[in-house]
Amino acid sequence: MNPSQPLLSVRGIVKRYGGLAASDGVDLDVATGEIHSIIGPNGAGKTTLVGQLSGEIRPDAGQILFDGRDITTVPTYRRSALGLARSFQVTSIFPRLTVLENVALAVQAHAGHSFVFWRPAAEEERLREPAREALARTGLERHASSIAATLAHGEQRRLEVAMAIATEPRLVLLDEPTAGMGPEETRQMVDLLHDLRRDTTILLVEHDMDVVFALSDRISVLVYGRVIATGSPEAIRANADVRDAYLGEEYADG
Amino acid sequence: MPKITPGTLGAVAAVALLLALPPILDLVGAPFYVDVATRIAIFAIAAVALDLVLGYGGMVSFGHAAFIGVGAYTVGILSTHASNGTLLFDGALPIGGTHSALIAWPLAVLASALVAFFIGLVSLRTRGVYFIMITLAFAQMIYFFFVSLETYGGDDGLSLWERSSLLGLDLYDSTVFYYLVIFILIAVLVFCRRLVGARFGRVIVGARENERRMNAIGFPTYRYKLVCFTISGAIAGLAGALLANQTEFVSPSLLHWTRSGELIVMVVLGGMGTLLGPVVGAIFFLLLEDVLSELTQHWMIIFGPLLILVVLFANRGLLGLLRRGTGNDTR
Structure with missing residues (x-):
């Protein structure tokens, strides 16, 4: 557990679309000052999670706390005023x-x-x-x-x-900042994020594993709407469940 | 010191032309065209108002004639009561009518602003086609409200016995009235120009360009759009107050939905999001209507294709065409 209160704390949020639970009890803590990445296969519920964090989607159940304050029903524009900024997956x-x-x-x-x-x-x-x-x-x-x-x-x-x-912002939610980028552009973005961490906390949703492992203090793995593991990059790499559910699958896809 | 650009020169020339128009018309022996020019300037004010929401805000309001109508009826109703000495409201606080422009015109602006506020409150919850339909539906409701308002003439409308009185000006004098309308048109243009360049205008344009992003960076766009819609309705109401004075007659036909359509045509024709474009659009539309309707009653058969040509080949409207023609294309 963190010694201090996490900056962002997600408590068991659920979002259902018909029979499908895109978020099925997501728990997540982002500590002040860290770069925290969220990875997971396509359809794991990353986009739904981002939507709920930014306020565009309201969860069916659960709580989102920002700096100890319940922001679950706070509209998007006011979350920005509280210090929660975001970038978009599609520019x-x-x-x-x-x-x-x-x-x-x-x-x-x-x-x-x-x-x-x-x-x-x-x-x-x-x-x-x-x-x-x-x-x-x-x-x-x-x-x-x-x-x-x-x-x-x-x-x-x-x-x-x-x-x-x-x-x-006090927390930046970056939704696949390197989407569609070439290697040179990706490198510039990694440098930029390195520089940013000096004064803000970053929650990074990213597909490029090189970027994730180069930048992250901690990584959470999202599969079927649940966080199946959270830990340091080394711990995530070594985690057998994660390999089965995601990293291994990517391997198979490749 | 502001820089002297071709744009500034153009503005000075345009204002000079507007001011010199009555003596010129006198000189060429067509003084009655001052009334035509006044009517055009009044509709130009309404078109500029619509441009705020349509051109800058991307909100396609199909109900702006309603605000003109509310403004016109406010002046008409107040004037009727003043003329026949009856009370508008009877009760603990009796209120009579008035001919005073300093009271009636601000009330016209206020009334149309209020109506715009409540219409905006509901319709701005929707987007795109739904917004168009809802503004149209509200405007139709107001249209039928005045149709069934038998006390004030209902379908037949309401004749004004007197024009408003304003600071000793003779508003019956076509030239005086023309200069007054031109002064108001310029004031409206200056106000709108400042508004779109100020913070408020940036928010409106941002909401047009990418509303989702505006929310994400922290703007409650809805309330800014609502204020914009209200301001636009208020200015259209002012145009209505002027129109009632010019025609000395108000009727539901002022609020007919085709009027709202004509205002959109003026804005699109002249150039959306330019403020000056709608003025050019109003001039072109109303002059052409005048000329063509003398040739044939089916003047739209000629006007329609012209409109299509402008939309196809001048995507920044007639103003864009003018600017290209004078090498003064600023954007």
């Missing part, structure tokens, strides 16, 4: 806005209300300065004034991360 940006505008919007969401009708947002340094910082951290400052849709795939994935960290 989700504002394609027709500039890269800087994309990130500035994320900053704006956390810089007071937006019922401001007269003062131009483009002149608010309070929005643009933190946005530029987030772009610098993600290596996108060169593209600040490009239209987001024109970025390369890997750059758009990093823009996703930039938007997440611009909200100064």
Whole structure:
């Protein structure tokens, strides 16, 4: 057990779709400061879990605690205000806005209300300065004034991360940040996540096992809507159940 | 100092042209066209209002004529009571009518804002086609409400005995009324321009582009869209108040669903999400309607194909076409 209270604590959440339990009593603890990865075969319920953590899907049963507070029924936008940010598996940006505008919007969401009708947002340094910082951290400052849709795939994935960290979250939920990336782009993303861990906790849902084992402090394995094992990368590698259920299967698939 | 760009020059030229229009029309011996220009400017105000929700917010409201109607009827009803000296509400706190623009017009804006707020409250829970259908359904309800409102003329409508009075201006003078409407149109344009560039506008555009992402980064988009819809309805109501004064007549036909469709056509034709585009759209639509309907009663047969051509070949509307033509394509 953790000596201190976990930052995120999932207690027995259940989500059923008809007869299928996509989450079948998921338990998960994410400690402050760690990179915690969730792995599992396709159909294990990762997407459903992410949906429930971000607030887009409401669990049928169970509890989600963030920093000790029950957020099970808290809407998405308020979870963001509490410090829970996310990126999306399928790139989700504002394609027709500039890269800087994309990130500035994320900053704006956390810089007071937006019922401001007269003062131009483009002149608010309070929005643009933190946005530029987030772009610098993600290596996108060169593209600040490009239209987001024109970025390369890997750059758009990093823009996703930039938007997440611009909200100064305490926990970032990254849903397959390396999806569809080539080796070079993947390496850049791993470097970026290494850098991020200095000031935020990361919950990583990832398919690329090299990425998972290179970054994770702990790994939880999700199979058929349940966490069958949680532990250090070494422990997970050595775990016979995990090999049977997942790592072995991948082997067979390959 | 603001930079002097082709855009600024264009704006200055356009304003100068608008201001010089009445004397020019006088000069060419067609002073009655001032009334046509006024009518166009009034619809331009409503089209700009619709552009806020349609162009910037991506919310296809098929019920904006209802807000024009509510604004017009507010002025009409208040004016009727003032003219025949009856009370609007009888009771502990009797309220009479008024001809004063400073009271009636803000009330028209308030009434249409309220109606827009409650329609938005329900319809903004839906998306896409459902949103279109629900706004249409609400507008139809309001249409039939006024049709069955026998006290105020029902189907036949309501004639205003007097135009509103405003600070000693002679609103019966076509030129004075024209300048007043142009002043309001410009004020509305400036307000909307600031609004879309401010934080509020960014949220509205963000919700159009990717609402799911907006929620994820922490915006309660629903309430911003609701405020946007309400502001838009309020401005449309102001247009209604002006229209009632110009025609000195209000009737349910103002709220007919085809009117809502015409407003959408003006916005799309002129260029969505540009504010100036809907003004161009209103000019083009109403002038063409005027000219073509003199040729044939079935003027839509000519207008329809024209509309299709614009939508197919000028995806940023007539304004985009104009800007390309003058080498002033800013985006």
